[in-house]
Amino acid sequence: MGLQAQETFLRNKFSVRDFFIKQDSIFYIEKRDVIYFRNQDKTGAINTYFIGGYGLEIYDDSKNNQIITVSNEFPRPVSSLRFYNKSIKIVEDVYYYTQGRSLDALILPDLNYAVLSLSDKKIIVIDYEKKPAFVIRHNITLKSIARKIIFKEGYLYYVTDLGEIFKYNFTTKENTILLAYGKLITDFVLFDQYMVFTTKEGEILKYSFVNGIVSKLNIGNDFVLTSTRYQKDKLIMGTFKGNIIVLDAKTMSILNQFNFHKRSVLKIVNYKDNEFYSSSMDKTIKKWKIDF
Incomplete structure (x- = not known):
């Protein structure tokens, strides 16, 4: 397995925290705006709209023909949820949470739920x-923040941040602790029979749902910030120091490692087949392919 190609797809004024690619267009958050254009027209027509605070997440809700963003309204401890109608190109609805900022977010379009x-x-x-009209269906109180x-x-x-991993049942509202590891966890990914999670100390760990066994490896003076699943049992992982790690989660072995970015990797998107895009604190989005 090796690198097939790598290029700087976009060099930006600010770091791109989140983005997605839809057919032949890219949509990304630049500070307090969403920007989108056709991939082959980077010097051509560029569309943009304001999302209030500093953007955290962007989601393409194709079913309802809208883009949903989550932002933090600095300096106030306020988080906002905005719904942008792609047909008429305006933000139609906004929800504000006024007691804290969002650390992570999910959009569940089949349920019409946003999780903050x-x-x-x-x-x-x-x-x-x-x-x-917005209704809070679940309100889960934690002992520590969940990133x-x-x-x-x-x-x-x-x-x-206490190193605990929980499982919350949407039907019964039962909250179950799966593992108390005791170290700050930076990322985690679910598989059918196990879960892979990473720590700030450079550990990559696999926890078996079947027998509770934990296996691990260490990547030294670095740690994983973001991961995306690829094929059945592989992970493409981005690190604090800008590296891309290809992990075989089944065997817990590193298949390859690449240094595409000068600073932390923020997001990795598997566009199609073995073609990937990654954004970084170095203010670039890289496009690359791997031969498997």
């Missing part, structure tokens, strides 16, 4: 089906 993990040690689930959240098959999984 917040700086006031809460996770809230907002029902936006009848917007501009990463995942939804899978009716359960919300989240990790806290």
